[in-house]
Amino acid sequence: MKTAIVIGTIVATRKEEGLxxxxxxxxxxxxxxxxxxxxxxxxxxxxxAGIGEFVMYSTGTASRNAANKPKSSIDAAIVGIxxxxxxxxxxxxxxx
Amino acid sequence: MKTAIVIGTIVATRKEEGLxxxxxxxxxxxxxxxxxxxxxxxxxxxxxAGIGEFVMYSTGTASRNAANKPKSSIDAAIVGIxxxxxxxxxxxxxxx
Amino acid sequence: MKTAIVIGTIVATRKEEGLxxxxxxxxxxxxxxxxxxxxxxxxxxxxxAGIGEFVMYSTGTASRNAANKPKSSIDAAIVGIxxxxxxxxxxxxxxx
Amino acid sequence: MKTAIVIGTIVATRKEEGLxxxxxxxxxxxxxxxxxxxxxxxxxxxxxAGIGEFVMYSTGTASRNAANKPKSSIDAAIVGIxxxxxxxxxxxxxxx
Amino acid sequence: MKTAIVIGTIVATRKEEGLxxxxxxxxxxxxxxxxxxxxxxxxxxxxxAGIGEFVMYSTGTASRNAANKPKSSIDAAIVGIxxxxxxxxxxxxxxx
Numbered sequence: 001m002k003t004a005i006v007i008g009t010i011v012a013t014r015k016e017e018g019l020x021x022x023x024x025x026x027x028x029x030x031x032x033x034x035x036x037x038x039x040x041x042x043x044x045x046x047x048x049a050g051i052g053e054f055v056m057y058s059t060g061t062a063s064r065n066a067a068n069k070p071k072s073s074i075d076a077a078i079v080g081i082x083x084x085x086x087x088x089x090x091x092x093x094x095x096x
Numbered sequence: 097m098k099t100a101i102v103i104g105t106i107v108a109t110r111k112e113e114g115l116x117x118x119x120x121x122x123x124x125x126x127x128x129x130x131x132x133x134x135x136x137x138x139x140x141x142x143x144x145a146g147i148g149e150f151v152m153y154s155t156g157t158a159s160r161n162a163a164n165k166p167k168s169s170i171d172a173a174i175v176g177i178x179x180x181x182x183x184x185x186x187x188x189x190x191x192x
Numbered sequence: 193m194k195t196a197i198v199i200g201t202i203v204a205t206r207k208e209e210g211l212x213x214x215x216x217x218x219x220x221x222x223x224x225x226x227x228x229x230x231x232x233x234x235x236x237x238x239x240x241a242g243i244g245e246f247v248m249y250s251t252g253t254a255s256r257n258a259a260n261k262p263k264s265s266i267d268a269a270i271v272g273i274x275x276x277x278x279x280x281x282x283x284x285x286x287x288x
Numbered sequence: 289m290k291t292a293i294v295i296g297t298i299v300a301t302r303k304e305e306g307l308x309x310x311x312x313x314x315x316x317x318x319x320x321x322x323x324x325x326x327x328x329x330x331x332x333x334x335x336x337a338g339i340g341e342f343v344m345y346s347t348g349t350a351s352r353n354a355a356n357k358p359k360s361s362i363d364a365a366i367v368g369i370x371x372x373x374x375x376x377x378x379x380x381x382x383x384x
Numbered sequence: 385m386k387t388a389i390v391i392g393t394i395v396a397t398r399k400e401e402g403l404x405x406x407x408x409x410x411x412x413x414x415x416x417x418x419x420x421x422x423x424x425x426x427x428x429x430x431x432x433a434g435i436g437e438f439v440m441y442s443t444g445t446a447s448r449n450a451a452n453k454p455k456s457s458i459d460a461a462i463v464g465i466x467x468x469x470x471x472x473x474x475x476x477x478x479x480x
Contacts (some may be wrong), residue, residue, distance in 0.1 A: 026183055061349060112271040138195065205465070216440075234385040288430070375424075379436055
């Protein structure tokens with residue numbers, strides 16, 4: 001699973017049936033310093049994530065599992081809202 | 097799911113059976129400013145997308161689900177036409 | 193699906209059973225100007241593609257579907273020979 | 289499977305059901321010199337890995353298999369703790 | 385399928401059950417000139433590949449198929465030993 005911040009929403013009236021009824025969130029991958037890495041993509045919300053929230057997302061079959069829509073065209077989903085984390089930042093000091 | 101713009105069509109007479117009858121669209125991945133990112137690829141149309149339209153696409157099993165051709169060699173499909181979106185562009189101001 | 197040009201063949205006597213009987217083509221991904229992008233890889237032929245032909249390929253489960261070998265170790269297959277295409281090259285003029 | 293070092297843990301109260309009960313480890317991909325390559329991601333622990341340990345991880349269906357949660361939204365899992373390895377570093381000398 | 389050279393072995397006593405009994409080979413992706421491209425990874429051997437051999441590998445479900453362990457956490461496997469190959473190197477001369 002990877003980390004991201006929800007940055008917006010998408011409206012698409014003509015869309016594959018399996019996407020109907022799912023909230024389409026514009027999602028910006030970020031690193032653990034919450035800096036953007038790569039381009040935004042579209043994920044289905046499965047945990048009630050709001051704009052600006054720091055989240056976990058899954059891709060592929062995992063995302064359809066999260067949305068409980070195995071036969072849909074979903075290939076990315078928000079699967080968790082991150083409350084907190086701890087990192088041992090010293091682990092690579094000898095490599096710097 | 098990711099964003100793209102449909103830029104053309106492909107003609108392939110000799111092709112895998114599962115592709116027969118599907119419209120093969122030449123698709124250019126773009127970011128949210130509709131700037132090209134990466135190389136064009138070929139996606140099956142499942143929502144009646146036209147040339148120049150801003151679309152959502154899925155890859156892998158999701159794309160075969162969208163085309164309703166689980167046993168085909170489809171690995172990318174257009175699954176939505178984007179009407180509009182909103183983005184909170186201020187979310188990363190402190191990171192610039 | 194992505195575009196490539198077939199550039200050669202591979203001989204591998206000791207190989208996974210599911211690959212036996214399949215033609216192993218050395219395949220160079222190319223863009224729509226037929227310029228090489230990335231490294232060559234090995235794909236199973238499913239449409240009678242020859243050396244130098246401009247083709248479409250699929251990866252993952254799609255490739256095993258194309259070869260009709262769902263239990264094999266195939267993860268890339270040539271699934272179409274491209275006769276022609278049209279591209280609206282003006283779509284990004286305002287972005288240049 | 290790829291190599292990584294476990295660098296921390298993630299806390300996410302609101303998360304997809306299939307993730308409940310699984311330890312969420314912050315995982316830094318590393319090369320064989322244990323130098324960071326790419327961004328950290330979140331993997332489910334399946335072998336009792338601790339912070340700082342040199343591990344193997346799998347992604348996609350393999351990760352759900354490791355966690356024995358095929359219907360979950362898991363898409364990455366720690367699947368082994370590396371005790372040791374040997375590398376023939378001379379194999380590419382003629383290429384340098 | 386992609387090309388690589390086997391460069392070593394990995395020892396991991398604590399590992400996912402499905403990996404037990406499989407030989408874990410340290411595998412360096414290479415191009416057709418046998419130059420390293422990207423980082424080494426770990427693949428299960430399914431064809432008796434030895435250190436230094438030029439091989440083909442598959443990833444994802446294809447790798448579990450090759451190892452005949454569909455429920456394991458394997459996501460990469462060596463699936464062929466390359467005896468020889470031919471390449472039409474002139475195909476892109478006009479592009480240089």
